[in-house]
Amino acid sequence: MVRAGLTPERLTRAGAEMADEVGFDQVTVSALARRFDVKVASLYSHVRNSHDLKTRIALLALEELADRGSAALAGRSGKDALTALADVYRDYAHEHPGRYEAARFRLAPEAAAASAGARHSRMTRAVLRGYDLTEPDQTHAVRLLGSVFQGYVSLEQAGGFSHSAPDSQESWSRILDALDALLRNWPGPDPSPTTRRNAG
Secondary structure (H helix, E strand, O other): OOOOOOOHHHHHHHHHHHHHHHOHHHOOHHHHHHHHOOOHHHHOOOOOOHHHHHHHHHHHHHHHHHHHHHHHHOOOOHHHHHHHHHHHHHHHHHHOHHHHHHOOOOOOHHHHHOOOHHHHHHHHHHHHOOOOOOOOHHHHHHHHHHHHHHHHHHHHHOOOOOOOOOOHHHHHHHHHHHHHHHHHOOOOOOOOHHHHHHHO
């Protein structure tokens, strides 16, 4: 008999809390059943398997991040917007390390299409509207920002900056200064091989 009150939403949130506590990789249907003190079979009417559970947690994390980002960007532009969005990702990773990891979970195409992932791309492009970038440079810049945000936060979470000066926050601020300067002075298009040969 299924325990009263268990729903896919409640299990997803419980799984997200577990991810923050013990790591996203440790979240399984079996572990969640132990948390609720029910048999594993009782959860299968709500989630299909551990992959389905992780997908639901990933979708939740993407939605939460997108909501935070949208709120942070309201009324901001240029460097203020860049800093606000960057801080959303970093702060979320500090507060919810398991959910942040879940947000990078590889989703099936149909799940990805229905996710808040597209909102994240739109938020980054909204930031870039404060800079004079056209395609394909805008897409290059979207990829650059994503790589820097994710790379820095991942290294910071792993303790990579814990044992040396300067403080991690100081580096973060300087990196955002550098990104702002780069976006305002984005290099022109790389000349074609033919142009380079002629110039030589």
